[in-house]
Amino acid sequence: MAILVDRALEDEDEDDTGRSWRGRVSARQRRETAVGWAFMLPDAIGLMIFVVLPIIVALAVAFFSIDGFGQARFVGLDNFVRMGSDPLLVNSLAVTLIYAGCYVPLVFVAGLALALLVQRPFPGIGIVRTLFFLPNVMSLVVIAILWQFMLTDKTGFVPRGLSTVGLGDISWLGNPTYALAAIIMISVWFQAGYQMLLFLGGLGDIPNEYHDAAKLDGAGWWQRLFWITLPLLKPTSFFIAVTSIIGAVTGMQAFDLVFVLTKGGPANSTMTMPFYIYQQAFSYNDYGYAAALTTLLVGVLVLAVGVTFAATKGARFHAE
C-alpha cells in the first residue's frame, strides 16, 4: 500500500496546479472543476454512502446497543468493557493470529517458489502456470465444498490416500488439533497461484545483466537468490506481505472457508474473528458488540501492517 500512496503523492507533486487555486481562478478552471465533479459524482456519492459512511457508522455503533428491530440505546463503553470478560473473543483473536501467522509466511514462500520454478520456460509451461492459478478463479464456497468432500472422514480421497501410510484415521475437520491446520493449507492452496503471478511480475523487472554479472563472479543459485533476487524483489514482497495480512485478518477467506467447512468448530478451534463478528451480528443480533469487535479487529490489522512496515522500512532500503 505504501508503494501506492507514495506514487500517488509523487503524481500530485508533478502537476503542481494546486497552488494556482489560491490565485485568480479563471473561467476555464471553474468550468473544469464543474466538469470534473460531474464525472466524479456517481462514484463520489456511492463511495461516501457505501464505504466512508459505514466506517463512520461502525465507530458510532460500537457505543450503542442495537436490537434486531433497530432500536438503538447509547451504552457508552459497555461493548468494550464486555470484551474484557469474553473468553470466546480471546479464543477467536488467538485463532486469527495463528491463522495469519501461519498463512502469510506459507503463502509467501509457496508463491515465490512457484514463481521461481516457472519463471523460465520449459515445455508445457503455459499449462503448468494456468493450473497453478486455476484454484483462484473458483469461489471460496466451491473450494470449501471441494475440500470438505476430499477430507471426508475415512472414506474421503485424502484419508484413503493417507491410509496407505497408516494415517487414514485422522479426522481433518473434526479434530480441534487439525481443523485450523487444514483451513490454513486450503487457503495456501487457493492463493499460492495468485501470489505466483505477482512475484512473476516482480521477477520480470529484474535485469538479466545482474545475474549474468554475478555468475561471472562465480555466484551459485542460492547466492544469487539472496543477494540479487530477494533484495530487488522487495517492493513486490512488501506488497504481497501486506495484502496477504489483510486477506488473512479481514478478508473473505477467513469467513467463507470457515462458514462452509467448520462453522467455527470443532470446539471453536477455527472461530476466526470475522466469523465470530458475523455470529454476534447475525446470529445474536448484537450489532453494537459486533461493531466494537470490528474496531478491535481493525486495530489488530493496522498493528500487523504497521509492524510489517516498520520491519521492512516500507520496502525501501534496497534503494539506499
Added chain:
Amino acid sequence: MLSDIATPGPAARGRTRRERDGSHEYGRRWGWRAGVGYALAAITALPILWLLITALKPASETFSMSLGPWTLDNFSYVLTRIPMPRYLLNSAIVSIAVTFIALVFHSMAAYALARLRFRGSALMFNLIVATLMVSLPVILVPLFLIVRAMGLIDNLWGIIVPGIFNAFGIFLLRQNFLGIPRELEEAATIDGCGYWGRYWHVVLPLGRPILVSLGILFFLANWNAFMWPKTILSTQELWMVQQGLASMQGQYGSDWNYITAAAMIIALPTMIMFFFGQRALVNSIKTSGLK
C-alpha cells in the same frame, strides 16, 4: 496459456531473443524444473479433477476410487429438482449489472482524476487510496444497517448498488489512463471534442484492454461472492449461486454426487471466463498497484 504473458520486462525479452538464436531453447537443466512443475501442477489440479469425476459418477460410486461409470444424472437433478437455474439467473443479473455500471462510473471518475484539474481532485484521490484496504468484513455490520435503512434488504438491488462502488477499480483505471498520451486528446480538442467527447472517443477506446480486464475481475468477484448475499437475502427465489450451493450442505448433507455436480455447474462460468480471458485477467492482476 500463461506462457507468453507471465514473463514480461526487458530482461525476459532479452532472453527470448537469445533463445530464438537457437543455442538453448529452455536454458540449461530445464529437465528437473519441468519435472517438479508437472508434479506440483498435477497435485494442484487433482482435487478439482476429482470433483468433476465425482460429479459424473452415480451416487453408489461417490466414495469409491473408481473413475467411472459416467452419467449426467447428477447434473440434470441439480438443474431440475433444485432451483439452480434461478440461482444462476440471479447471479448472472447481479454480476452483469454490477460489472457494467461499475465500468461506466469508474471510467468516468478515473478520467476526471487522471486528466482534469479541479478543486477537490487530490482529496478524492487520497480518499480512494485510503479506502483500498477496506474489505467487506470490516464494514459488514454498518453496511447492513445502512442498506436495511434504505429498504434494500432481501432485494437484489441491495446486492447490486453497494457492489458497484469499489476504490480498487477507480484506482487501477486512473493509473492506466495517466499513460494515455495527452497529444491524442489535444488532437480531439482541435477536432471539436469537449470533455465528454474526449472521454468517449479517446480515453474509452484506448482504455479498452484495462476495461476488459477489470470487467472480468468484477464479474468473477460478484459471481463468487458469498458473505454479502448470505447476509441480506433470505427469500430463496432471490438467492445467488454461492448461497444456493452452501445451503445444499444442510439439505443434501451426504448426497455428495449432487453437491459436487452443483459445485461444478457454479464453477464452470468462472473457469470458462478464465480460459478465454486469461491474458486480460493476468495483466490486470499484475498491474494492480505495482506498476
